[in-house]
Amino acid sequence: MLFKQQALLRQKLFVLGSLAIGSVLYLVARVGTLDRLQPICPIESRLPPREPEQIPLRTLQFKRGLLHELRKGNATKEQIRLHHLIQQLPRAIIIGVRKGGTRALLEMLNLHPAVVKASQEIHFFDNDQNYARGIDWYREKMPFSFPHQITIEKSPAYFITEEVPERIFKMNSSIKLLIIVREPTTRAVSDYTQVLEGKERKNKTYHKFEKLAVDSNTCEVNTKYKAVRTSIYTKHLERWLKYFPVEQFHIVDGDRLITDPLPELQLVERFLNLPSRISQYNLYFNATRGFYCLRFNIVFNKCLAGSKGRTHPEVDPSVVTKLQNFFHPFNQKFYQITGRTFNWP
Numbered sequence: 001m002l003f004k005q006q007a008l009l010r011q012k013l014f015v016l017g018s019l020a021i022g023s024v025l026y027l028v029a030r031v032g033t034l035d036r037l038q039p040i041c042p043i044e045s046r047l048p049p050r051e052p053e054q055i056p057l058r059t060l061q062f063k064r065g066l067l068h069e070l071r072k073g074n075a076t077k078e079q080i081r082l083h084h085l086i087q088q089l090p091r092a093i094i095i096g097v098r099k100g101g102t103r104a105l106l107e108m109l110n111l112h113p114a115v116v117k118a119s120q121e122i123h124f125f126d127n128d129q130n131y132a133r134g135i136d137w138y139r140e141k142m143p144f145s146f147p148h149q150i151t152i153e154k155s156p157a158y159f160i161t162e163e164v165p166e167r168i169f170k171m172n173s174s175i176k177l178l179i180i181v182r183e184p185t186t187r188a189v190s191d192y193t194q195v196l197e198g199k200e201r202k203n204k205t206y207h208k209f210e211k212l213a214v215d216s217n218t219c220e221v222n223t224k225y226k227a228v229r230t231s232i233y234t235k236h237l238e239r240w241l242k243y244f245p246v247e248q249f250h251i252v253d254g255d256r257l258i259t260d261p262l263p264e265l266q267l268v269e270r271f272l273n274l275p276s277r278i279s280q281y282n283l284y285f286n287a288t289r290g291f292y293c294l295r296f297n298i299v300f301n302k303c304l305a306g307s308k309g310r311t312h313p314e315v316d317p318s319v320v321t322k323l324q325n326f327f328h329p330f331n332q333k334f335y336q337i338t339g340r341t342f343n344w345p
């Protein structure tokens with residue numbers, strides 16, 4: 001009897017043990033394959049050929065471990081010295097466009113082991129006071145990184161601020177510039193929604209979008225309204241082209257980044273000469289948020305803050321059409337200059 005019970009116990013322990021070992025093996029295999037998943041990559045002829053793999057595999061572990069500690073301020077000076085961590089000027093900047101999806105783009109690119117993001121908008125080039133503090137001030141705002149990694153900053157005000165192209169050119173004339181755009185009328189409404197929310201928070205009243213976007217005297221589109229002007233992408237881009245050749249820009253489709261982010265991110269990886277490391281595993285659709293969220297690893301996921309993905313107010317359809325007609329010729333020019341065409345009305 002005793003012998004029978006012991007045999008039963010041994011059998012149960014064996015099954016439990018096998019299950020535990022099986023789970024551990026599965027987790028190890030799953031984590032191990034994350035880096036190797038090679039997603040399908042649509043190729044744009046304008047993009048450079050992929051360079052040979054240069055990023056050591058160890059980087060991912062370091063990035064998730066040490067750099068995370070650094071961000072929290074827990075890493076010691078000794079660790080910084082030991083691992084040759086440095087604060088580097090950005091080699092790529094997301095210069096705009098406001099409400100185009102600049103935060104989502106930065107956060108998603110940060111999934112790449114060779115990319116390190118500057119978490120805050122630094123506003124170095126568009127703010128005279130900050131600019132007067134000099135380039136070392138700017139560098140000190142950058143996160144620590146390994147020498148082979150690239151730092152990326154985003155400040156969407158750069159795109160529309162007069163002085164910025166020249167200032168960035170003076171820092172680095174070969175810098176890579178990312179512009180994320182959305183259908184211009186939608187972007188303008190998104191811009192309006194953000195300002196409206198700010199006013200409401202301060203218990204202030206605000207005009208309706210229709211009143212701001214259309215001049216009530218002429219019934220024409222009000223080009224003095226900032227949300228309208230910002231959506232005339234070609235006007236701003238033309239100022240940048242006085243300093244940088246078109247090849248130094250990459251246009252990201254902000255509407256597609258919402259619905260299907262991976263192909264857009266893969267195009268950016270190529271533009272930045274990075275091996276393709278962001279995979280479908282890193283992005284999952286969160287039905288509650290209604291947006292894609294980020295998966296860094298088995299334990300760490302995150303969605304963007306609630307301020308991203310606001311509900312837009314309903315806009316009079318005749319005003320929408322008026323704006324779409326207004327933007328149409330500017331959009332055509334934008335397609336022509338950039339070589340990237342969108343299905344905007």
Ligand code: A3P
Nearest residue numbers: 099100101102103104190291292304308309310
């Ligand atoms: P809406 O709030 O109008 O929906 P920015 O970061 O430049 O301010 O852009 C904000 C926009 O990013 C949001 O505009 C949202 O649609 C878009 N976006 C793109 N991908 C997103 C994501 N994964 N999560 C939340 N917002 C995202």
